[in-house]
Amino acid sequence: SEQSTATSRIKNTDDGISMQHEYQDIIVSEISGGVLTITLNRPEAYNALRTQLLSELATVLQQAAADDEVRAVVVTGSEKVFAAGADIKEMAALDAVGVLNDPRVLHWRTIAQFPKPLIAAVNGFALGGGCELVMHADIVIAGDNAQFGQPEINLGIIPGAGGTQRLIRTVGKSMAMQLVLSGEFISATQARDFGLVSEVTIPERTLERATELARKIATKPPIAVRQAKEVLLKAYETTLDSGLSLERKAFTLLAATEDRNEGIAAFMEKRKPNFTGK
Numbered sequence: 001s002e003q004s005t006a007t008s009r010i011k012n013t014d015d016g017i018s019m020q021h022e023y024q025d026i027i028v029s030e031i032s033g034g035v036l037t038i039t040l041n042r043p044e045a046y047n048a049l050r051t052q053l054l055s056e057l058a059t060v061l062q063q064a065a066a067d068d069e070v071r072a073v074v075v076t077g078s079e080k081v082f083a084a085g086a087d088i089k090e091m092a093a094l095d096a097v098g099v100l101n102d103p104r105v106l107h108w109r110t111i112a113q114f115p116k117p118l119i120a121a122v123n124g125f126a127l128g129g130g131c132e133l134v135m136h137a138d139i140v141i142a143g144d145n146a147q148f149g150q151p152e153i154n155l156g157i158i159p160g161a162g163g164t165q166r167l168i169r170t171v172g173k174s175m176a177m178q179l180v181l182s183g184e185f186i187s188a189t190q191a192r193d194f195g196l197v198s199e200v201t202i203p204e205r206t207l208e209r210a211t212e213l214a215r216k217i218a219t220k221p222p223i224a225v226r227q228a229k230e231v232l233l234k235a236y237e238t239t240l241d242s243g244l245s246l247e248r249k250a251f252t253l254l255a256a257t258e259d260r261n262e263g264i265a266a267f268m269e270k271r272k273p274n275f276t277g278k
Contacts, residue, residue, distance in 0.1 A: 034218030083130030
C-alpha cells in the first residue's frame, strides 16, 4: 500500500501506561501544550473519509477524551485539501441494507460527542463528508484557499452525516438550500461571512493559528471549558428557557470547583492562575 502509516502514543491516564497504536489514514502528534493534533493522511484519495479513517479518528478522540493531558484537539488535512468527501468507491459497494448498517454512523456519533474543544484547520477542499467534519468542529480556522460545499446532489444522494441539519443551523435556510440543492462551493471568505468559519488566514498559517488558539484554550480551566462547550451546543437543540436553565446549573456547578476559586483568587491577587482541572 502507498498509504503512510503513523505511530501514535497516547497516555492512558487510568494506569499511567502509554499505549502504542499504528494508524493507516491519520497522523497523530505527541501532546504539546495540552494540544493533540490529528492530520488526515490519505493524499492519494484527497483525504476521502472512508470507514477506516473515520474509525481511526473516532478511536483517537475517545482516547483523547479520557486523557487529562489533552485539553484541546486540532484536526487538519494537507495544504491543498482538508477532505474532499466520502470514499465513493466504498459507498458504491453498499446497497440499502449496507447503508442502514453502515458503521460510519457510530463513528460520526463519537466525533459529535467529543466533550473537549475540537478545532478544524482547513486548507483547500472541504466537501461532502469533509464539510460535515468541519461542522463537527467547535471552531474553524480556514486558509483563504479553502472551499466548502455539499455536492452530494450530483451523485443522486444528499448529505448523510448531518450535513443538512448542521448546515441550516449554521448558515441559515437560504444558503443551506443553495449549497445542498445546487452542489455549488463557497469560498473561505463566504464561509466566514455565513458563520461556518470563524477566521480566515493565509494557507501557510492556518494550522499555526489553529494550534495557537487551541493552546490558549488549553490554559483555561478544563471543567469550565467542557461545561461551556456543552451548554453552547445545547442552544442548537433546546428552547431559550431550557438553555438558560442549563446554563445556570452549569454556572452553579462550577462554583464547587477548585479552579473557580483559583481563578478568582488569581484575579484579586493580580497573578497568573494555575488551573488543575479540579
